[in-house]
Amino acid sequence: MSLFHSAVAGALALTSAAADKQTVAPPPPPYAGVYQPQGVDEIGMWREDDESERKLAASALVIRDEKLNAYVRNVLCETVGADRCRSVRIYIMREPTINASMSPNGTLRIFSGFLLRLRNEAELGAILGHEFGHYEKRHTLNRFKAARSGTDLLAWTALLASMAPSYDARRSYNDLELSVYGSLYRFSRDNEREADFLGISYLNRSLLRPQAAASVFQGLMGEFEASARAKGLKKPNFSKIAFAASHPPDAERAAYLTLLAAPAGASRDNGADRYRGALAPWLPAFLSDQIKLNDFGASEYIINSLAASGWTPTLWMARGDLYRLRGNPRDLVNAAEFYEAAVQLDPTLADAYRGLGLSLIKTGRPSDGQAALRKYLELKPDAADRAFIQMMLPVQGVGQ
Amino acid sequence: MRKSSLFALGLIPALLLAVTADAHKLRTSGVSVAVADSGVRVTPTRDWNRLDVKPGKKAETWTLDGTQLNDVTFYGGIEPGNPLVKERSKKREPLPKFTAATLVVEVPELLESTYRAYKGLAAFTVESTAPAKFLGQDGVRFTYFFTDDDQLTRKGEARAAIIKGSLYMVTFDAPRLHYFDHSIADFRALADSAKLN
Numbered sequence: 124m125s126l127f128h129s130a131v132a133g134a135l136a137l138t139s140a141a142a143d144k145q146t147v148a149p150p151p152p153p154y155a156g157v158y159q160p161q162g163v164d165e166i167g168m169w170r171e172d173d174e175s176e177r178k179l180a181a182s183a184l185v186i187r188d189e190k191l192n193a194y195v196r197n198v199l200c201e202t203v204g205a206d207r208c209r210s211v212r213i214y215i216m217r218e219p220t221i222n223a224s225m226s227p228n229g230t231l232r233i234f235s236g237f238l239l240r241l242r243n244e245a246e247l248g249a250i251l252g253h254e255f256g257h258y259e260k261r262h263t264l265n266r267f268k269a270a271r272s273g274t275d276l277l278a279w280t281a282l283l284a285s286m287a288p289s290y291d292a293r294r295s296y297n298d299l300e301l302s303v304y305g306s307l308y309r310f311s312r313d314n315e316r317e318a319d320f321l322g323i324s325y326l327n328r329s330l331l332r333p334q335a336a337a338s339v340f341q342g343l344m345g346e347f348e349a350s351a352r353a354k355g356l357k358k359p360n361f362s363k364i365a366f367a368a369s370h371p372p373d374a375e376r377a378a379y380l381t382l383l384a385a386p387a388g389a390s391r392d393n394g395a396d397r398y399r400g401a402l403a404p405w406l407p408a409f410l411s412d413q414i415k416l417n418d419f420g421a422s423e424y425i426i427n428s429l430a431a432s433g434w435t436p437t438l439w440m441a442r443g444d445l446y447r448l449r450g451n452p453r454d455l456v457n458a459a460e461f462y463e464a465a466v467q468l469d470p471t472l473a474d475a476y477r478g479l480g481l482s483l484i485k486t487g488r489p490s491d492g493q494a495a496l497r498k499y500l501e502l503k504p505d506a507a508d509r510a511f512i513q514m515m516l517p518v519q520g521v522g523q
Numbered sequence: 524m525r526k527s528s529l530f531a532l533g534l535i536p537a538l539l540l541a542v543t544a545d546a547h548k549l550r551t552s553g554v555s556v557a558v559a560d561s562g563v564r565v566t567p568t569r570d571w572n573r574l575d576v577k578p579g580k581k582a583e584t585w586t587l588d589g590t591q592l593n594d595v596t597f598y599g600g601i602e603p604g605n606p607l608v609k610e611r612s613k614k615r616e617p618l619p620k621f622t623a624a625t626l627v628v629e630v631p632e633l634l635e636s637t638y639r640a641y642k643g644l645a646a647f648t649v650e651s652t653a654p655a656k657f658l659g660q661d662g663v664r665f666t667y668f669f670t671d672d673d674q675l676t677r678k679g680e681a682r683a684a685i686i687k688g689s690l691y692m693v694t695f696d697a698p699r700l701h702y703f704d705h706s707i708a709d710f711r712a713l714a715d716s717a718k719l720n
Contacts, residue, residue, distance in 0.1 A: 417640040508652035
């Protein structure tokens with residue numbers, strides 16, 4: 124009896140192990156090579172896409188930093204393999220929101236807001252791999268019929284909007300443009316699952332940790348919830364974020380992404396140090412873009428999650444800016460404390476002295492504040508607001 | 524997003540009608556006029572158009588060729604606790620507020636943060652900040668540039684002062700290419716003529 128039991132248990136263990144094995148994503152299919160559009164619909168779509176890429180390439184919002192671009196490209200190549208990677212042009216956009224997309228002709232857009240939120244190379248690989256999955260499976264073509272009626276709508280609205288000489292009408296048009304283009308790249312849930320599946324296949328085969336795919340979504344969910352909490356909302360508005368709107372429910376997604384990842388990959392490097400190093404020159408700018416969006420909950424969440432691997436002067440200063448800009452009396456006391464932490468770690472961080480000085484002046488410590496502002500001007504003699512700060516120095520109290 | 528696009532579809536023909544029915548006002552050269560429902564009066568040195576669409580309760584927009592090409596916005600006495608322009612949603616998309624603790628030197632940051640949050644921009648740089656008189660008081664004069672969602676880089680110049688706890692400001696935004704330089708002198712003359720009763 125006991126023998127039978129253990130045999131049944133053994134068999135069960137075997138089948139469940141087999142089932143587990145089956146859920147791990149298989150290696151990606153061999154790459155089909157360069158693809159050319161076929162049929163009227165697809166040829167037309169590619170032509171529009173080429174035009175849109177031409178505009179994009181000239182855009183003032185594209186970050187042209189060679190090193191950062193080379194790094195992101197390298198991560199894509201590491202993830203999907205050198206042969207696939209050749210068909211892609213990457214554009215890093217200076218946009219503080221969370222988005223990444225890939226269009227049918229091989230244009231990959233990734234927003235700086237997304238780069239700010241990722242914590243390591245494996246997470247970046249997961250996002251790039253996912254987008255590449257849409258591209259390889261040519262999901263956009265499947266959506267094209269629906270989208271075509273959408274772009275007709277857009278053409279008519281553009282005409283009407285250009286006739287209405289008011290800012291609001293133009294803004295509505297811009298919103299509409301975003302939402303129609305959004306639907307062009309908004310895939311069905313099945314498409315998303317397929318892209319997730321393929322994305323993990325690439326990661327399983329790469330040197331990066333495939334489990335990172337699940338952690339990206341856990342991180343984003345945490346941030347949306349923190350943002351909603353700080354605004355006093357009952358629940359986060361996931362549909363506001365284009366990337367999250369059409370994707371499978373995130374708890375479900377995090378669960379199956381975990382299952383798809385090859386268990387052996389869990390011990391692989393996630394490249395957190397390399398990622399931090401590559402992003403370091405841009406981190407202060409990306410953080411400042413985020414903080415000035417006035418979304419306190421989300422910014423605080425991002426700063427704290429970046430600080431999980433240790434507080435740096437940049438992070439302390441960002442937190443000081445966040446609190447100083449909200450500007451409640453209690454915030455200013457906290458801000459001064461954060462700036463002090465920043466300058467203790469890096470006594471050459473000029474902008475932290477500026478924030479510290481202004482916060483101290485506002486919390487009734489003008490002489491300490493002026494000392495900090497003096498230090499700011501000493502460290503940054505060509506500061507944009509030098510003349511103004513100098514005027515504040517000899518005067519006690521508020522600088523008017 | 525979908526809701527707003529449906530709204531926009533209905534809105535645009537309605538706006539077209541509204542625009543023809545209720546025209547903007549001409550502000551004639553040499554005639555002193557109150558702006559932004561405040562005690563501020565200006566005397567333009569050339570003709571301007573005052574738009575009927577107001578960005579905020581205490582704000583008013585003037586233009587020469589349309590706001591995309593030159594946009595002068597007056598902010599007349601923003602009180603502590605209020606944003607510069609009307610919030611689209613107080614709860615979901617709050618804008619930064621002018622507070623009693625805001626220093627004049629922080630006004631450029633307030634404008635920057637308002638533009639970024641309102642328009643979802645990332646590319647905004649304050650170029651210079653210097654002390655200057657505005658409305659006869661000690662204030663700030665600053666310049667900035669930003670890239671809007673129409674991919675055009677615009678340059679801006681502003682003057683501001685905090686008077687009796689309220690913020691007074693006038694801004695000028697125009698495309699960096701040609702339009703800014705073309706009309707900056709008209710803007711400066713207009714800003715110089717501003718007086719607070």
